[in-house]
Amino acid sequence: MNRLAHLFRKVANFEPLxxxxxxxxEDSVSGVRRFHAHQDLIQEGSAPDGxxxxxxxxxxxxxMLPDGRRQIVxxxxxxxxxxxRAYLLNRMDHSVAxxxxxxAAIMAPEAMQALTAKFPRITRALWWxxxxxxxxxxxxxxxxxxxxxFERMAHLFCEMFMRCRAVGLTRDNGIQLPLTQIxxxxxxxxxxxxxxxTLMELRRARLLSFQAGLLTIHDLDExxxxxxxxxxxxxxxxx
Amino acid sequence: MNRLAHLFRKVANFEPLxxxxxxxxEDSVSGVRRFHAHQDLIQEGSAPDGxxxxxxxxxxxxxMLPDGRRQIVxxxxxxxxxxxRAYLLNRMDHSVAxxxxxxAAIMAPEAMQALTAKFPRITRALWWxxxxxxxxxxxxxxxxxxxxxFERMAHLFCEMFMRCRAVGLTRDNGIQLPLTQIxxxxxxxxxxxxxxxTLMELRRARLLSFQAGLLTIHDLDExxxxxxxxxxxxxxxxx
DNA sequence: CGATCGTTTGAGTTTGATCAAATGTGGTGG
DNA sequence: CCACCACATTTGATCAAACTCAAACGATCG
Numbered sequence: 001m002n003r004l005a006h007l008f009r010k011v012a013n014f015e016p017l018x019x020x021x022x023x024x025x026e027d028s029v030s031g032v033r034r035f036h037a038h039q040d041l042i043q044e045g046s047a048p049d050g051x052x053x054x055x056x057x058x059x060x061x062x063x064m065l066p067d068g069r070r071q072i073v074x075x076x077x078x079x080x081x082x083x084x085r086a087y088l089l090n091r092m093d094h095s096v097a098x099x100x101x102x103x104a105a106i107m108a109p110e111a112m113q114a115l116t117a118k119f120p121r122i123t124r125a126l127w128w129x130x131x132x133x134x135x136x137x138x139x140x141x142x143x144x145x146x147x148x149x150f151e152r153m154a155h156l157f158c159e160m161f162m163r164c165r166a167v168g169l170t171r172d173n174g175i176q177l178p179l180t181q182i183x184x185x186x187x188x189x190x191x192x193x194x195x196x197x198t199l200m201e202l203r204r205a206r207l208l209s210f211q212a213g214l215l216t217i218h219d220l221d222e223x224x225x226x227x228x229x230x231x232x233x234x235x236x237x238x239x
Numbered sequence: 240m241n242r243l244a245h246l247f248r249k250v251a252n253f254e255p256l257x258x259x260x261x262x263x264x265e266d267s268v269s270g271v272r273r274f275h276a277h278q279d280l281i282q283e284g285s286a287p288d289g290x291x292x293x294x295x296x297x298x299x300x301x302x303m304l305p306d307g308r309r310q311i312v313x314x315x316x317x318x319x320x321x322x323x324r325a326y327l328l329n330r331m332d333h334s335v336a337x338x339x340x341x342x343a344a345i346m347a348p349e350a351m352q353a354l355t356a357k358f359p360r361i362t363r364a365l366w367w368x369x370x371x372x373x374x375x376x377x378x379x380x381x382x383x384x385x386x387x388x389f390e391r392m393a394h395l396f397c398e399m400f401m402r403c404r405a406v407g408l409t410r411d412n413g414i415q416l417p418l419t420q421i422x423x424x425x426x427x428x429x430x431x432x433x434x435x436x437t438l439m440e441l442r443r444a445r446l447l448s449f450q451a452g453l454l455t456i457h458d459l460d461e462x463x464x465x466x467x468x469x470x471x472x473x474x475x476x477x478x
Numbered sequence: 479c480g481a482t483c484g485t486t487t488g489a490g491t492t493t494g495a496t497c498a499a500a501t502g503t504g505g506t507g508g
Numbered sequence: 509c510c511a512c513c514a515c516a517t518t519t520g521a522t523c524a525a526a527c528t529c530a531a532a533c534g535a536t537c538g
Contacts, residue, residue, distance in 0.1 A: 014327070045471070063381050066467055071385050073377045088253070088367045093374045093472040120356075128327045130369060135332045137376040138312045142302050145383045145428030146310050149526070180484060189384030191527050196486060228305055232284070233332040388494070419516065430495050435518060437494095 003029060003055050003105045006079030006167040011125040013166065013237045021119050028111040029053075033104050041082065041096040041104075048086035050106045054078050057102035058178060062186070063094045072187040074137060075160065079167045081129060087112070100178045128235075135233045144189045147228065149198045152188050154227035157208060159234070161217055166236045173220065178213035242268060242294050242344050245318030245406040250364040252405065252476045260358050267350040268292075273342050280321065280335040280343075287325035289345050293317050296341035297417060301425070302333045311426040313376060314399065318406045320368060326351070339417045367474075374472045383428045386467065388437045391427050393466035396447060398473070400456055405475045412459065417452035 002008075008022055017025070032055065035041060041059065042048055059076040073094060076082060082096060086109055107115075116123040136159070143155050157177075164175040181199065185192040202208055207226070208217045217223060241247075247261055256264070271294060274280060280298065281287055298315040312333060315321060321335060325348055346354075355362040375398070382394050396416075403414040420438065424431040441447055446465070447456045456462055 061377070063377070065381070065385055069385070071381045073380045085370050088363060088370055089374075089474060091471060091474075093474070094377060117359075124327060127366065127369075130366075130373065131324050131327055134369065134373045134376060135328075137373060137380065138300070138302070138333060141312045141376065141379050141383060142304070142310045144380060146304055146308070181486095182484075192485085193487090193528080194526055196484095197526095200486085232330060235328055235330075235332070420518095421516075431516090432496080432518090433494055435516095439518085 002026070003032065004053060004079075006055075006077075006169075007053055007081070008079075009167050010079045011129065013235065014125055014128040015121060017121065017125060021122055024119065025115060025122060028115045029105045029107055030111065031106050033106055035098050035102040035104065037098055037100050037102075039098050039102075041098065041102075042092055044092050044095045046092055047090055048083045048092055050108055051084060051086050051112055052082035052104040052106055054080050054082060055103040055105050057098060057100040058176070059096060059098045059102055060183075060187070061094050061096055070186050071189065072183065073140065074133065075163075075187075077160075077163060077167065078169065081126070084112075084126060084130060099183065132235050135235065139233045149188070149190055149194055150201060151227050152190070153184070153195070153198050153202065154207070154223050155229050156184075156188060157210075157215060157217065158220075158224050158227050158229040158231075160215070161220070162231050162234055162236065166234070172216075173218070174214055174216040176213060177210070177215040241265070242271065243292060243318075245294075245316075245408075246292055246320070247318075248406050249318045250368065252474065253364055253367040254360060256360065256364060260361055263358065264354060264361060267346055267354045268344045269347055269350065270345050271342055272345055273340065274337050276337055276339050276341075278337050280337065280341075281331055283331050283334045285331055286329055287322045287331055289347055290323060290325050290351055291321035291343040291345055293319050293321065294342040294344050296337060296339040297415070298335060298337045298341055299422075299426075300333050300335055309425050310428065311422065312379065313372070314402075314426075316399075316402060316406065317408065320365070323351075323365060323369060338422065371474050374474065378472045388427070388429055388433055389440060390466050391429070392423070392434070392437050392441065393446070393462050394468050395423075395427060396441075396449075396454060396456065397459075397463050397466050397468040397470075399454070400459070401470050401473055401475065405473070411455075412457070413453055413455040415452060416449070416454040 004022070004026055008017055011017060041052065044063065054076050056078055059082070060072045061074040062070045062072045064070050082104065116126065143152050147155060160177055161170065161175055164170050169175060181195045182192045185195045188195065190198070199210060207219050207223050208215060243261070243265055247256055250256060280291065283302065293315050295317055298321070299311045300313040301309045301311045303309050321343065355365065382391050386394060399416055400409065400414055403409050408414060420434045421431045424434045427434065429437070438449060442449070446458050446462045447454060
């Protein structure tokens, strides 16, 4: 099947790939691997191996800290490419772990090399992906540095909702967001206790519900406004 | 002269460019432009124009916030490329401003396109630059999210020192770091008052001095250790 | 049916923010 | 050369957001 459908849908925000190039891309995939929930895909300091494109499930980039805590620095959802950098960097500067069971399409670096050599449009599309990743990382700096706990969490939820919507993973106004409060805390640089209280505040304001890995947004406009969320940095064309 | 010497020196950490490719790169530069201190080079929301490579001076990426404050999300120093993204993103998701007078080499997007089409090694080198930028942005997330004010500032100073050293901009154990305490505050997500106190703490500990735009590090090993600084994310080969 | 993990609640503490004002410092014009 | 202005730095006092510690409660699972 079309294992890369989410990826193609995402990059169409930049430039749609013609069917022939989509097919060539699909053909470059050597296979699909399955990973357990809460499993490391890559560890900081190691050499990245193959390129993995998320087909199903969710994962994150994180950095371990000297006192045993961790800081999550980004999320992966279907259509995201896990270590494009495999090419160019010899040591990973962060780790990657799954939240859920993950299914990933695997590509050998050589296959990627051949593919991008042949199709400049694909090269541009992939480069665009890394630029968007970078833009998201920068928005996280702002989010963590400037916003209050309440705004910060609201902002993250907006971002995840928009990103899921861009690849067709919303159901009504809900998305799968299989995170524990502790994982949310690691993402937002908040304590788990404060995450819990902030979450209750968001619920009490009837903005959303969040349980059993399902985030439902009851009032997106209000949430966006309270979070100071401007989707421009996601570069997703249509708002 | 060799206007791109700093850039070539930086990318040599990835893969040295042979003289012929350096020359072709230089030839693609259409000219040099000068900018005043504290001037915007690009504004958020606008379409990026040309590609600018910093030849001399310092600048930053920043985002304005609704209450008029700003968050600086990265620094540019000589050898850094200012908007490679000019290519691929139609609207800037952040602004760029100078700290000092800046001299920048200008390249038309078409010239860049031609250059990268002809020299795959240059393409890889530039892509590597964006990956390093991304890695730095992620480390900033950790820095702002996890570290105390003291560690945070120490970490930033370590980073800037290492980055300057990688392009040959250290003098003894000092670097030009022409920032006011307010600009430091905008970078570290701290209040100016707290920046001042933290700076005094660093000075009192005899770790460094910072005045008149000059940062002198008296005990780099101790500073690195207190900051929890691991230079791996800068991908600069030699430590 | 414990055991484990995640969530919730309470109480006290801390880091860093805010507000306000004093003190340098460098530049400009008279 | 001095007066003045704008701006950066320093200091003091108070406040608040979020953290820590601790414990209870609730699911889920072998």
